[in-house]
Every structure is written in structure tokens, then in C-alpha cells.
Amino acid sequence: MKEPILVVSFNVRNGRALDGANSWPFRRRWVPEYVASLGADVIGLQEAYCNQALAFEKALNGHVRVGVGRDNGKTRGEFCPIYVRSSRLRILDQGTFWFSDTPDEPGSCTWGNTLPRICTWALLAGRDGELLRVCNLHLDHASPHARLKSAEMVRRRIAEWGAVCPVVVMGDFNAGERDAVITSLLAEPDGLRDTLRVVHPEAVSVATFHAWEGRTDGARIDYILATSDVHVLAADIRHDTVAGRLPSDHWPVTAVIEISPRQPIGEEARS
Numbered sequence: 001m002k003e004p005i006l007v008v009s010f011n012v013r014n015g016r017a018l019d020g021a022n023s024w025p026f027r028r029r030w031v032p033e034y035v036a037s038l039g040a041d042v043i044g045l046q047e048a049y050c051n052q053a054l055a056f057e058k059a060l061n062g063h064v065r066v067g068v069g070r071d072n073g074k075t076r077g078e079f080c081p082i083y084v085r086s087s088r089l090r091i092l093d094q095g096t097f098w099f100s101d102t103p104d105e106p107g108s109c110t111w112g113n114t115l116p117r118i119c120t121w122a123l124l125a126g127r128d129g130e131l132l133r134v135c136n137l138h139l140d141h142a143s144p145h146a147r148l149k150s151a152e153m154v155r156r157r158i159a160e161w162g163a164v165c166p167v168v169v170m171g172d173f174n175a176g177e178r179d180a181v182i183t184s185l186l187a188e189p190d191g192l193r194d195t196l197r198v199v200h201p202e203a204v205s206v207a208t209f210h211a212w213e214g215r216t217d218g219a220r221i222d223y224i225l226a227t228s229d230v231h232v233l234a235a236d237i238r239h240d241t242v243a244g245r246l247p248s249d250h251w252p253v254t255a256v257i258e259i260s261p262r263q264p265i266g267e268e269a270r271s
Contacts, residue, residue, distance in 0.1 A: 002128075002130070002258045002259070002260055003088070003126065003127070003258070004233055004256050004257065004258055005041045005042060005088070005089070005126075005132070005256070005257050005258070005259070006038075006039060006040045006041050006042070006254065006255075006256050007040060007041070007042045007043075007044075007134070007168060007170065007224055007254065007255045007256075007257060008035070008038055008040040008042070008043045008044070008252055008253070008254050009043075009044045009045075009046075009136070009170035009171055009172075009222055009223070009224050009252065009253050009254075010035065010043070010044070010045055010046070010222075010248065010250065010252035010253070011045070011046040011047050011138070011172045011209075011222060011248060011249075011250035012031065012035075012045050012046070012047055012048055012052060012056075012247075012248050012250075013047055013248045013249050013250070014047040014048070014049060014052075014078055015028075015048075015049045015051060015052045016049065019212065019249075022212050022246065022249070024052065027245075027247065027248075028052070028055055030242055030245075030247075031247045031248070032055045032056045032058065032059030032060070033059050034240070034242050034247050035056060035059065035060070035247075035252075036059045036060050036061070038238070038252070038254070040083075040085075040254070041084070041085040041088045041089060042082065042083070042084055042085070042089070042124070042134055042168075043056075043060065043063070043082070043083040044080065044081070044082050044083075044120075044134070044136030044170045044171060045079070045080070045081050045083075045136075046078075046080055046136070046137075046138040046171055046172045047078050047138065047172075048078060048079045048080075048081055049069075049077075049078060049079070050069060050075045050076075050079065052079075053065065053067070053079045053081045056081070056083065057081075057083070060083050062085055062086060062087060063083040063084055063085050063086065064083070064084050064086050064091060065081050065082070065083050065084075066081065066082050066084070066091065066094040066120060066122050067079045067080055067081035067082055067094075067096060067120040067136070068096050068106075068120070070096075070098070070106075070107065070115075070116040070117070070118045071106070071107050071116060072106050072107055073096065073106030073107070074106075077107075077116065078138070079120070080096075080118055080119065080120045080136045080137055080138050080171065081120065081136070082094075082120055082121075082122050082134060082136050084122060084124060084134075088126070088127070089124040089125065089126055089132075090124065090125045090126075091122050091123070091124060092123045092124065092125050092131075093122070093123040094120070094121065094122045094123070095120070095121055096118050096119065096120045096121070097118065097119055097121075097153075097157075098116055098117070098118055099111065099113070099117040099118065099119070099137075099139070099140075099146065099149065099150040099153060100116075103153065111140075111143065111145060111146040111149045111150070112140075112143040112145045112146045113140040113142070113143045113146035114142070114143075115140065117137075117138060117139060117140050117146065117150060118137065118138070119135050119136065119137035119154065119171075120135070120136050120137075121133060121134065121135040121136070122134050123165075126259065126261075128261055129261045130165075130259045130260055130261040131164065131165035131166070131259075131261075132165060132166050132167075132168065132230075132259050133161050133164075133165055133166070133167045133168070134167075134168045134170070135154070135167065135168065135169045135170070135171075136170055136171050137150075137154070137169065137170075137171035137172075137173070138171055138172045138174075139151075139171070139172065139173050139174045139175065139181065140174065141174045144181075147173070147174060147175055147179075147181045148180060148181055148184070150181075151180075151181045151184050151185055152184070154169060154185065155184065155185060155191075158192065158227065159190065162190070162227045162229075165259075166226065166227050166229045166230045166259050167192075167226065167227045167230075168224060168225070168226045168227075168230060168255075168257070169185075169192060169223075169224075169225045169226070170223065170224040170225070170253075171222070171223070172221060172222050172250070173221055173222070173223055174221050175221060176219060176220060176221065177194075177206075177220055182194075182223070185225060186225070192225040192226060192227060193225065193226055193227070193228060193230075193232070194223060194225055195223075195224045195225065195226055195230075195232045195235040195255040195257070196223070196224070196235045196236075196237070196253065196255075198232040198235065199232060199234060199235040199236075200235065205217055206220045206237060207219060207220055207237075207251070208220050208221055208222035208237060208250055208251050208253060209221050209222070209249065209250050209251075210246075210249060210250070210251065211249055212246060212249045214239075214241070214246055216237075216239060216251075221250075222250055222251070222253050223253065224253055224254070224255040226255070226257065229259075229260075230257050230258075230259060231257060231258040231259070231260075232255060232256070232257055233256040233257065233258060234254075234255065234256040235253075235254065235255040235256070236253070236254045236255075237251050237252070237253050237254075238251055238252045238253070238254060239251055240252075
């Protein structure tokens, strides 16, 4: 039986940023609990350093974390961690690749980006044998060339993965809806779908980055994208505050999806 899956993507603002009263030491006790309160089955965070990733892991009781630091493939640098509710979904495989000409080399940068950029993924199985591959990424903030090359890599991988099971790609793309990065990923005939636009095609106040101002009319750069065989039931941008405080300089984005069994679990799905 198909069961809806709640997916959340959230740039939590890196713990080394000097943001005054919004700096991580002043948020670390309550932001992980806020994320836990969303009740998601799959959560992708961006900009989380190791200590932040561990804080969220502690708050997300019942979730299993996957992902590594971008600087050395272990604990150094920002993570793009994925947290999976173990009572709903089983992790069959996982990995991280770098957006570069050497995607398996930790810390690699070859496309004009001065910082390593990564995508962490997990292959998941539901109770009825349905498969889903979830990817969580953070594209470069400064280099349009690096973002485009990264999008090309994502699209190539989805062409392979999508032949086996549905795919969800979430994260901070650092690109607006009309940017070539997004339009290339959504391009027909085999492109992804923007879950928010599936549900709210005419929505105007769709900002996800607000620079600690709490605005809804700024830049939309955070997305949950999905292959066409993912049934999108709902999607939203959460404009939550906690006791009048903003949890990050981005708003979280959410999607409720359904997936159906396509084939038995086997080695082909793990490749």
C-alpha cells in the first residue's frame, strides 16, 4: 500500500557564520527541535558542519543520518546530510559525489568554484518494496559555470537512476526559477518536475532566501524536484518562526509525495 512521504529541504545556515544574535550558538538548542517538529520522513539539510549535523541527529530521534563533510569526505567542511525515518524507509545504499571532473575525490574543485560542492544521496526502500533515490545538494554560490556543470552532472545521473526507480533531488541550487540551471533540469522530455509548481503553479510569494529579514518576496533558490513518476500530493514553503525568531536565513521547503512499487529490490537498483 502506498503511503505518503513528507520530504523537507532546509538550508540551516552554517555554524561558523557571524550573524549576531542569529549565530548558531544562539540557535543550536531550538532549531534542531523545530526541524524535528515538522514530522518529516526524509530531511535534507544544507550548510551543516559536523557539530550541527550531530545536533540534528540527536533531535531527530528515529532517523538515520547519511552524508560526509565536503572537505575530506569524512568530518571536515559542510555536509549535505540526509535524515531518514527508519520506521518508514530502509536505506539500501548511500554515497556522496563532488561536483568536479573527479567526482569521487573528496574536496575536489575543477569548474571555477573555490569551495567544494557536493551531492549526498540515499537509495531507500519502503515497506511494500517501493524504491526511491533521494539526493541532497548545495550548488556553488558564485560561479554560474560551476552551477551549470553541476546541473549537467545531476541530469546525467538521474538519467541512469531514473530507469530503476523514482528520484527526488532537493537542496539549495543558488539559482532562480528562470536560471538555466533550473530550466535545464526541468527541460522536457525527461526532465524533473518542480514539486512546488506542480501544486502551486501561479504562486507569487515563493522566496526561500530572506537574509534574516523574514521576507517572502525575495529569491527562490531552494527546491524539491522529482521525476515524473513521483506523485506530488502537496508542497509548500514554511514561513515559521519560533517565539518570534527565525530558524535560518532560508525558509524550509516541503513536499508530500507517493511512490509505487516498480520492480523487486535487486543489485540493478543499487548501481
